[in-house]
Amino acid sequence: MKVTTMNVSLPPELIRFVRRKVDSGIYSSASEVVREALRRLALEENGNAAKRERFDRSRVRAAVKGLLRSRKKTILGPDLSLRDLIDEGRA
Secondary structure, three states: OOOOOOOOOOOHHHHHHHHHHHHOOOOOOHHHHHHHHHHHHHHHHHHHHHHHHHHHHHHHHHHHHHHHHHHOOOOOOOOOOHHHHHHOOOO
């Protein structure tokens, strides 16, 4: 793998964190710490994309079920559909 040098500015708390990791002996350089952090971020983002999609769909399902339950308790009555609410700009 070709390696390119890149200068990155970090706030003091992250500089201390990186130095502690190197000082602990787990990593031999600050570059190794940053590479590992970026690898983990990439894995997390790739894995979370699928989770977000599932999460969003489950939230939508729960919201629709909640609307259906709540409309029975309102003056709108059980005969009002979600389409009616959308057409009237209430949803």
